[in-house]
Amino acid sequence: MESKAVRCLCFLAMLLVAGLGTVSGAGECGRVAVDKMALKLAPCAAATQNPRAAVPPTCCTQIRAIGRNPKCLCAVMLSSTARQAGVKPAVAMTIPKRCAIANRPIGYKCGPYTLP
Numbered sequence: 001m002e003s004k005a006v007r008c009l010c011f012l013a014m015l016l017v018a019g020l021g022t023v024s025g026a027g028e029c030g031r032v033a034v035d036k037m038a039l040k041l042a043p044c045a046a047a048t049q050n051p052r053a054a055v056p057p058t059c060c061t062q063i064r065a066i067g068r069n070p071k072c073l074c075a076v077m078l079s080s081t082a083r084q085a086g087v088k089p090a091v092a093m094t095i096p097k098r099c100a101i102a103n104r105p106i107g108y109k110c111g112p113y114t115l116p
Contacts, residue, residue, distance in 0.1 A: 028075035029066075037066060038081040047095055048077075048087040060099035067096055067104055074110035089113055 029037045041048070044059035067073045076082065077092045093113045096104035108115045 029072035070105035
């Protein structure tokens with residue numbers, strides 16, 4: 001499992017390097033591209049694939065920050081970067097609850113998913 005997380009982090013780092021300087025306008029995450037924002041969730045790699053995996057505090061910190069904008073959080077969790085990194089959207093949607101974020105956007109529709 002650990003080598004899978006390391007591969008995911010390496011893949012995300014390569015995407016970051018390849019995507020530098022490609023954003024010019026505002027989107028779901030403001031002026032930061034969704035795929036670049038998805039890289040901030042690297043500490044969440046194992047937790048996005050296994051609903052029983054412990055969610056690291058660094059992951060919860062990133063989820064808390066990104067989750068201030070539910071539209072951004074949704075876009076990040078459903079992004080091509082997340083998909084290519086092996087993120088399971090149904091599992092990823094549970095992370096805000098697993099982090100015990102009190103002001104999470106409960107019931108927010110994210111594509112075919114709903115944040116618990």
